[in-house]
Amino acid sequence: MADTPPDAQGHRARLRERLLVGGGDALLDHELIEYLLALAIPRRDTKPLAKALLREFGGIGGLLTADAEALGRVPGMGETSAAAIKIAHAAAIRLLRTDVAERPVLANWQALLDYLRADMAHDLTERFRVLHLNSRNMLVRDEVMSEGSIDQAAVHVREVIRRAIDLGSAAIILVHNHPSGDPSPSRADIEVTRQIVDVGKRLGIAVHDHVIIGRNGHASLRAQGLI
The missing domain is CATH 1.10.150 (DNA polymerase; domain 1)
Known part of the structure; x- marks a missing residue:
């Protein structure tokens, strides 16, 4: 050339x-x-x-x-x-994830949102991930639990809770993306979140939030009063 x-x-x-x-x-x-x-x-x-x-x-x-x-x-x-x-x-x-890992997640919420949006907002496939926190709300593990088709990711309540028990998580944050771009929670999103919250509560595992990421922004089920 x-x-x-x-x-x-x-x-x-x-x-x-x-x-x-x-x-x-x-x-x-x-x-x-x-x-x-x-x-x-x-x-x-x-x-x-x-x-x-x-x-x-x-x-x-x-x-x-x-x-x-x-x-x-x-x-x-x-x-x-x-x-x-x-x-x-x-x-x-890597830079954004480092910012999230260095401080308690609940005191560093904007950094978490920046990290999640950079990583997931433009994905064409739906991914469901769980952020595992210790008793000080520090991030100890960030795991993708499932990858679905373009419009659905399978979420199994028992698998989410079992993994939290295995890791000794004090709390978790649920996250998934909407490839459509609209982060508004669906009825299924709300239902599965409430199921995980109920099971987690019985086992002493808090569910701080379920955050949905889209190209057009994000939605917090906690902020919307849905959990």
Whole structure:
């Protein structure tokens, strides 16, 4: 492949300078992705590919959370460039998860929501996860319990409680995503939550909340008075 033209090299240098001086906010979304891709495929003008990716996945959130197979279907993307996108997402999730783990979860609620939204808001498959907390409400385990079809994740009350007992959890927080984007709880969401709350109460395991994540925001069953 031909070397990057001098004008493109100059453009890339200007992006680098803006990033180093002004931080991430100094670059537009497509410029962030353009520069990231340039690190993976340095001998190519990556601006058209960056813009194409953002169009395909509906923005930077959808792009970063897209799986490698979907990324690979975009013309111009290969394994190296797909890996660059995935490592950026993984680093962001790792940073947000660290913020959650360092303080009691109930005193750090916004950090928890930021972590969950970054990890789940754009998923096309529904996932049900349980956050296990100790007696100080510190996060000790974050586990995906089930992955469903695009519109349903199977939740087994006994499995959730059994796992909490196995881990010695003092409390749990239930979390799942709605791929539709609308985080409003369904009747089934409310019913299964109440079942888990009832069983947990008898065994001394508190259910602090059930949080539903969607592209359009989040819903807390506790805040809505549903549990």
